[in-house]
Amino acid sequence: MGEGYLAMSEHELGRRRFLKGAAAGLGAVAVGDRAWSQGELPLIGSSKADYSGPNVIIVRFGGGVRRQETILDPPNTYSPFFLHDLAKRGTLYTNMMISQLEGVETNHGQGTLYILTGKYDKFKDVGGKFLGERFEAQVPTIFEYLRKSFNVPEHQTLIVNGEDRTDEEFYSFSNHHAFGASYRSNVLSLYRFKIYLLRRQIAEGNLDEKAFKQKSAELAKNEALDYRVKDASAQSPEITAFWERWRRFYGDSGFVNPRGDRLLTELTLRAMKELRPKMLMVNYNDPDYVHWGNASHYTRGISIIDQGLQQLFAAVEADEAYRDNTVFVIVPDCGRDSNRARSVPFQHHSNTRSSHEIFALFVGTGIAKGQVIDREVNQISIAGTVGQIIGTETAHTEGPVLDEVFA
Numbered sequence: 302m303g304e305g306y307l308a309m310s311e312h313e314l315g316r317r318r319f320l321k322g323a324a325a326g327l328g329a330v331a332v333g334d335r336a337w338s339q340g341e342l343p344l345i346g347s348s349k350a351d352y353s354g355p356n357v358i359i360v361r362f363g364g365g366v367r368r369q370e371t372i373l374d375p376p377n378t379y380s381p382f383f384l385h386d387l388a389k390r391g392t393l394y395t396n397m398m399i400s401q402l403e404g405v406e407t408n409h410g411q412g413t414l415y416i417l418t419g420k421y422d423k424f425k426d427v428g429g430k431f432l433g434e435r436f437e438a439q440v441p442t443i444f445e446y447l448r449k450s451f452n453v454p455e456h457q458t459l460i461v462n463g464e465d466r467t468d469e470e471f472y473s474f475s476n477h478h479a480f481g482a483s484y485r486s487n488v489l490s491l492y493r494f495k496i497y498l499l500r501r502q503i504a505e506g507n508l509d510e511k512a513f514k515q516k517s518a519e520l521a522k523n524e525a526l527d528y529r530v531k532d533a534s535a536q537s538p539e540i541t542a543f544w545e546r547w548r549r550f551y552g553d554s555g556f557v558n559p560r561g562d563r564l565l566t567e568l569t570l571r572a573m574k575e576l577r578p579k580m581l582m583v584n585y586n587d588p589d590y591v592h593w594g595n596a597s598h599y600t601r602g603i604s605i606i607d608q609g610l611q612q613l614f615a616a617v618e619a620d621e622a623y624r625d626n627t628v629f630v631i632v633p634d635c636g637r638d639s640n641r642a643r644s645v646p647f648q649h650h651s652n653t654r655s656s657h658e659i660f661a662l663f664v665g666t667g668i669a670k671g672q673v674i675d676r677e678v679n680q681i682s683i684a685g686t687v688g689q690i691i692g693t694e695t696a697h698t699e700g701p702v703l704d705e706v707f708a
């Protein structure tokens with residue numbers, strides 16, 4: 302897809318270049334409020350500057366949610382912490398849209414990549430699977446920008462994923478020639494744990510022949526899913542140690558740990574304690590269970606995310622290194638339809654206006670408090686805005702920076 306996919310006015314382009322210049326300057330001279338004196342300017346290129354800007358936690362309010370059940374009806378919202386508490390501490394965009402241009406889909410994988418890359422693109426499942434979401438981004442993810450600009454190890458850039466979304470395991474880096482696997486983020490999910498566990502069980506040598514064969518086959522099958530990088534699922538020593546502790550705590554069965562989005566919250570809380578991520582994305586997903594059930598699955602999913610948000614926010618407040626040094630960005634992957642004629646009135650594949658209507662909240666260090674912005678903005682503005690927050694240029698994002706967020 303060409304550069305002009307999202308038509309941008311001359312004015313907007315000019316403004317964007319200006320903001321980018323400002324962001325690049327910020328990265329080189331004053332990284333996260335820290336002024337560098339002339340003699341100790343961080344070298345760009347051979348040795349990268351350490352990252353000392355705010356930590357960024359991106360929360361995908363995911364599985365597709367509508368404004369109706371979240372922000373439009375305050376007395377009846379299913380996300381009371383988000384709307385009545387968190388929103389007041391930050392800048393809420395009530396009219397964020399996913400573009401209605403042809404080819405821009407309102408689906409989980411696509412929305413996640415629009416958030417991560419700041420660009421709309423027509424994604425095709427690499428295996429040609431119908432409704433498959435095995436996509437490869439052509440332009441860098443926000444994680445790659447961070448790791449290319451700053452000295453941040455792989456295990457401190459994390460995506461926390463749902464257990465039955467293996468397609469989404471592979472959004473951790475793009476195919477862009479100047480970025481890609483060397484700057485990837487790491488994924489925490491039960492899929493990754495399973496690979497770790499199978500390898501350990503095989504290596505420990507306590508299996509009988511039948512179990513050995515069965516587990517070897519299962520491991521080979523799981524490893525084969527990760528086709529882009531040789532041995533890509535070999536995670537760094539820090540991540541392996543993380544899984545070792547997880548296994549000691551929850552055991553091998555997979556039945557003891559929390560499931561669904563509660564599991565994602567648990568993984569995130571542990572990761573914050575043990576891995577100290579600088580940038581993390583939690584891909585919540587439970588509201589999407591409405592595809593297979595009744596409406597209460599959907600609204601309960603929203604409440605579980607709301608409780609997760611409350612826990613994550615409390616963890617940040619309780620941790621000296623994160624408190625006053627963290628920005629939350631909370632945004633749905635997509636909306637859902639409003640089709641009263643259907644038994645389940647809110648799917649998200651009909652391309653209705655409602656499935657394009659989302660919202661976004663920025664809250665934390667350096668973010669303006671108590672602001673509600675109702676002008677129409679775009680989901681692809683998230684990545685460039687995060688770029689500005691971390692102080693790095695994002696050359697391939699197409700959405701204008703949301704400059705109201707800066708206090």
Ligand SMILES: [Zn+2]
Binds near residue numbers: 592
């Ligand atoms: Zn769905």
